[in-house]
Amino acid sequence: MPASTVCTPSPQSLAPSPTPPLLQGWRNGFAALGPTFFTELAPTPLPDPHWVGTSAEVGALLGLAPDWQDRSDALQVFTGNALPAGSRPLASVYSGHQFGVWAGQLGDGRAILLGETAKGQEVQLKGCGRTPYSRMGDGRAVLRSSIREFLCSEAMAALGIATTRALCVTGSPQTVQREEPETAAVVTRTAPSFIRFGHFEHFAARGQHAELRQLADYVIERYYPDCRNDANPYAALLHAVSERTAHLIAQWQAVGFCHGVMNTDNMSILGLTIDYGPFQFLDAFDPGHICNHSDHQGRYAYDRQPGVAYWNLLCLARALLPLIEDVQQVQAALDSFEPVFIESFMARLRAKLGLRQARAGDEALVDGLQRLLSAGRVDYPIFWRRLSHAVATSDFEPVRDLFADRPGFDAWLLQYQELLALDYQALAASLMLKTNPCYVLRNHLGEEAIRAAKLGDFSRVQVLQDLLARPFDERPGYAAYADFPPDWASDISISCSS
Ligand code: AMP
Numbered sequence: 001m002p003a004s005t006v007c008t009p010s011p012q013s014l015a016p017s018p019t020p021p022l023l024q025g026w027r028n029g030f031a032a033l034g035p036t037f038f039t040e041l042a043p044t045p046l047p048d049p050h051w052v053g054t055s056a057e058v059g060a061l062l063g064l065a066p067d068w069q070d071r072s073d074a075l076q077v078f079t080g081n082a083l084p085a086g087s088r089p090l091a092s093v094y095s096g097h098q099f100g101v102w103a104g105q106l107g108d109g110r111a112i113l114l115g116e117t118a119k120g121q122e123v124q125l126k127g128c129g130r131t132p133y134s135r136m137g138d139g140r141a142v143l144r145s146s147i148r149e150f151l152c153s154e155a156m157a158a159l160g161i162a163t164t165r166a167l168c169v170t171g172s173p174q175t176v177q178r179e180e181p182e183t184a185a186v187v188t189r190t191a192p193s194f195i196r197f198g199h200f201e202h203f204a205a206r207g208q209h210a211e212l213r214q215l216a217d218y219v220i221e222r223y224y225p226d227c228r229n230d231a232n233p234y235a236a237l238l239h240a241v242s243e244r245t246a247h248l249i250a251q252w253q254a255v256g257f258c259h260g261v262m263n264t265d266n267m268s269i270l271g272l273t274i275d276y277g278p279f280q281f282l283d284a285f286d287p288g289h290i291c292n293h294s295d296h297q298g299r300y301a302y303d304r305q306p307g308v309a310y311w312n313l314l315c316l317a318r319a320l321l322p323l324i325e326d327v328q329q330v331q332a333a334l335d336s337f338e339p340v341f342i343e344s345f346m347a348r349l350r351a352k353l354g355l356r357q358a359r360a361g362d363e364a365l366v367d368g369l370q371r372l373l374s375a376g377r378v379d380y381p382i383f384w385r386r387l388s389h390a391v392a393t394s395d396f397e398p399v400r401d402l403f404a405d406r407p408g409f410d411a412w413l414l415q416y417q418e419l420l421a422l423d424y425q426a427l428a429a430s431l432m433l434k435t436n437p438c439y440v441l442r443n444h445l446g447e448e449a450i451r452a453a454k455l456g457d458f459s460r461v462q463v464l465q466d467l468l469a470r471p472f473d474e475r476p477g478y479a480a481y482a483d484f485p486p487d488w489a490s491d492i493s494i495s496c497s498s
């Protein structure tokens with residue numbers, strides 16, 4: 001498939017949006033790379049769009065006018081029915097390893113990059129029609145997966161986890177065929193860059209080393225400028241990406257987030273969480289939990305995520321080898337992953353425990369806790385929230401109640417309290433209450449919001465969005481959102497189909 005085909009959009013799809021413009025001063029850094037990297041094409045319109053959810057915070061991040069959510073041109077633009085003046089829509093080409101196997105050429109099969117705002121945020125519409133990289137797909141996204149991506153991007157951002165952001169979801173009555181007929185939706189998402197490991201693998205696999213270098217130079221220039229000063233800027237880039245990825249996975253593991261499809265084409269070169277599909281926040285703590293029902297081998301199980309991230313970095317390293325030209329430097333860059341991951345993970349776990357300093361015995365404390373949580377399949381978010389309150393009140397009974405193995409818990413608690421006594425307990429509690437969220441996007445909460453949305457009621461999407469935007473603030477009247485999952489939650493089946 002030539003990457004430079006320019007599709008001629010239909011006249012109505014290219015109709016410029018009314019003035020004053022929604023967004024001004026587009027820059028198109030990625031488009032300047034040239035046609036080997038993408039295909040220019042316009043989104044395919046969807047009939048009768050409506051708003052499903054919007055984020056005022058992301059609107060401000062993009063520099064949108066405050067009233068953008070009330071403007072009909074915004075609804076059209078963010079559904080792909082009109083183009084903002086100055087944008088240069090395109091679908092990029094990449095390749096990748098899926099479930100450990102080389103998949104060859106992939107690319108933006110249903111996402112179109114509109115361009116980059118003056119504030120340096122790329123804006124991408126996901127679900128806006130076929131592209132030359134759609135393969136067998138229809139280029140669409142369904143309402144349920146779009147709501148999940150919207151809510152989770154914003155929830156992750158509020159938890160302080162590096163992620164692509166979501167500006168809005170629009171829906172349309174247009175039918176999309178999945179296991180059953182569903183309706184189409186478009187997520188507008190934003191990030192400084194959507195470049196993936198797979199972009200590098202694409203050019204490396206084809207022996208296109210000039211393009212590989214051009215891409216690496218672009219990423220260094222724009223996003224990793226410190227690497228320019230290194231004797232080997234490409235080794236420095238790999239090193240920096242390894243470290244960012246290590247920090248990201250440490251955050252996932254600490255909060256109990258399972259991505260579900262950590263293919264190399266779903267790995268951001270900026271270390272962002274990207275491509276929300278069958279993700280899940282752990283309910284009960286089960287280290288081997290598999291959230292993706294299409295993942296029969298458990299390749300992307302919760303406790304395998306750090307190892308998979310390293311494997312993916314190996315793929316990136318192989319792709320960058322022609323530029324780095326020195327195997328030892330490649331190995332040195334990769335070697336940073338494990339210690340950074342461990343240090344970052346322990347820092348997060350200490351914060352969750354309210355321990356402000358690293359001390360001898362804290363790793364054993366965390367290991368022991370994970371064993372207890374796993375043996376009792378203890379609810380992960382509730383454990384942490386109750387522990388935070390317990391440290392504040394010195395009443396540990398509500399935490400103890402979560403464990404069937406009471407003697408085991410009591411022994412652990414003694415160990416914990418010894419370490420805690422070395423810190424100032426009131427400060428510990430306040431740190432914990434700002435580290436251990438009260439509200440988490442559990443599968444069943446998303447599912448309830450989706451069920452209502454399918455019936456045209458988006459109020460639950462809004463409630464969840466509001467709660468998850470300030471996940472540490474307990475709000476009166478919303479206790480049900482912080483409670484244990486209902487029995488039916490374990491029957492929710494989330495696959496790659498979206
Ligand atoms: P994902 O598993 O969502 O990361 O997607 C893997 C690849 O399949 C990417 O190249 C996507 O663009 C493409 N893809 C996924 N769903 C569709 C779809 N409905 N239509 C076209 N391409 C798709």
Ligand code: MG
Nearest residue numbers: 265266274275
């Ligand atoms: Mg993907």
